[in-house]
Amino acid sequence: MRIVLGVAGGIAAYKAALVLRLLTEAGHDVRVVPTRAALEFVGRATWEALSGHPVSTEVFEDVADVPHVRLGREAELLIVAPATADLLARATHGRADDLLTATLLTATCPVVMAPAMHTEMWLHAATRANVATLRARGVHVIDPDSGRLTGADTGPGRLPEPEAIVAAALATVETGGVRDLAGRRVVISAGGTREPLDPVRFLGNRSSGKQGVALARAAWARGAEVTLIGANLTVPAPAGVRLVPVGSTTELREAVRAAAVDADVVVMAAAVADFRPAAHAAHKIKKRPDGTVAPVELVQNPDILAELAADRPRPGQVVVGFAAETGDEHGDVLHHGREKARRKGADLLAVNAVGDGLGFGTAENSVVLLDAHGTEVGAATGSKDVVAHAIWDAVVSRTAE
Ligand code: CTP
Numbered sequence: 001m002r003i004v005l006g007v008a009g010g011i012a013a014y015k016a017a018l019v020l021r022l023l024t025e026a027g028h029d030v031r032v033v034p035t036r037a038a039l040e041f042v043g044r045a046t047w048e049a050l051s052g053h054p055v056s057t058e059v060f061e062d063v064a065d066v067p068h069v070r071l072g073r074e075a076e077l078l079i080v081a082p083a084t085a086d087l088l089a090r091a092t093h094g095r096a097d098d099l100l101t102a103t104l105l106t107a108t109c110p111v112v113m114a115p116a117m118h119t120e121m122w123l124h125a126a127t128r129a130n131v132a133t134l135r136a137r138g139v140h141v142i143d144p145d146s147g148r149l150t151g152a153d154t155g156p157g158r159l160p161e162p163e164a165i166v167a168a169a170l171a172t173v174e175t176g177g178v179r180d181l182a183g184r185r186v187v188i189s190a191g192g193t194r195e196p197l198d199p200v201r202f203l204g205n206r207s208s209g210k211q212g213v214a215l216a217r218a219a220w221a222r223g224a225e226v227t228l229i230g231a232n233l234t235v236p237a238p239a240g241v242r243l244v245p246v247g248s249t250t251e252l253r254e255a256v257r258a259a260a261v262d263a264d265v266v267v268m269a270a271a272v273a274d275f276r277p278a279a280h281a282a283h284k285i286k287k288r289p290d291g292t293v294a295p296v297e298l299v300q301n302p303d304i305l306a307e308l309a310a311d312r313p314r315p316g317q318v319v320v321g322f323a324a325e326t327g328d329e330h331g332d333v334l335h336h337g338r339e340k341a342r343r344k345g346a347d348l349l350a351v352n353a354v355g356d357g358l359g360f361g362t363a364e365n366s367v368v369l370l371d372a373h374g375t376e377v378g379a380a381t382g383s384k385d386v387v388a389h390a391i392w393d394a395v396v397s398r399t400a401e
Helices: 013-025 044-051 067-074 085-092 099-106 119-123 125-136 162-174 210-221 249-260 304-311 333-344 384-400
Strands: 002-007 029-034 077-083 111-115 145-148 154-158 185-191 225-231 242-246 265-268 275-277 298-300 318-325 348-353 364-370 376-383
Touching: 002 013, 002 067, 002 099, 013 029, 013 044, 013 077, 013 162, 029 044, 029 099, 067 099, 077 085, 077 099, 077 162, 085 099, 085 111, 085 125, 111 125, 111 162, 119 125, 119 154, 162 210, 162 384, 185 210, 185 249, 210 225, 210 384, 225 249, 242 249, 249 265, 249 304, 265 304, 265 384, 304 318, 304 333, 318 333, 318 384, 333 348, 333 364, 348 384, 364 384, 376 384
Parallel strands: 002 029, 002 077, 077 111, 185 225, 185 265, 225 242, 265 318, 318 348
Antiparallel strands: 145 154, 275 298, 348 364, 364 376
């Protein structure tokens, strides 16, 4: 893919060298367009050596080639990392005072900007307004991470990790630039809950969180504002989404219910423990001298999905669930899936077979999508990204009805 990597003048410019490296190693042809200020942080030689292309900051270099028009027209993806407050302001106003802003005006491909700046600058009304304008125009602006900034200060403003920026940016191309979830607020639960038994032990499950994370990345790429309620995720949360980490089913339930109040779509992709120990011992449970074992009493957890489907915290909200099934003597995977669809009342239920290397922790997934009557409304097999997009397609066609 032909990618333009714009680099603005902030200290995080050094991380853009890693973004570049990841993109070229994945086989992409990357043209780097730094601003003059960016070269104060990382020099031209670094960008030329890592990209294998000459690098310019100016429209007036190499004029016969009309680089600002050619670069913008040819790009299939344009990433700006880091995007400084000044770069966001210039892009918002359509300025063309260097090669990067001129290229932004000629590009018709997906544009992804990863801002990085001091917290005060990120939270300033001017920057907030600029980001809102850029988003309304279809630019994918990745919210910065919170954490350590250049000096001793901490807060929102950190450039996300290069891997996260690259994954988010490539995800916007997968959708073909479609932003059919723009303006939608979605809440996704992912991972597996852990039910504490004592301070060191828990009852858990094998969910990795990969499918939920893929759903979050796909929704973000399609323009949604995403809250990811992550229960013990084994994979990093995607860039651009708001992560709410939780541990137990009780915490997950509270977080989902709070976030669902103003959500257009709620997807329960988390593997929620059906049971929890009746008591949480304050101290580690010790072996008994007589060799007997204390029984663990379990109580049933509330069914968060069924509660959401029944309560509908927001009118018109679409509630999506998953059904992890194995067939048994009463019926196959789909039979159990149809029963669950009717029982839970979710608008969509993604039924997948688990066990024997299927589903949990694997890269591939295969699901059948059922509506609340148990009628098949879609199916997908492939990577968890493919499955995620199929689920969003079904959600979008439901909301269009
Ligand atoms: N779920 C939930 N709350 C629970 C259990 C499950 O919200 N206490 C949600 C899951 O996130 C998933 C769906 O319900 O979206 C189905 O989960 P699954 O484990 O397949 O079903 P169960 O409700 O546990 O039904 P059963 O044990 O009968 O298979």
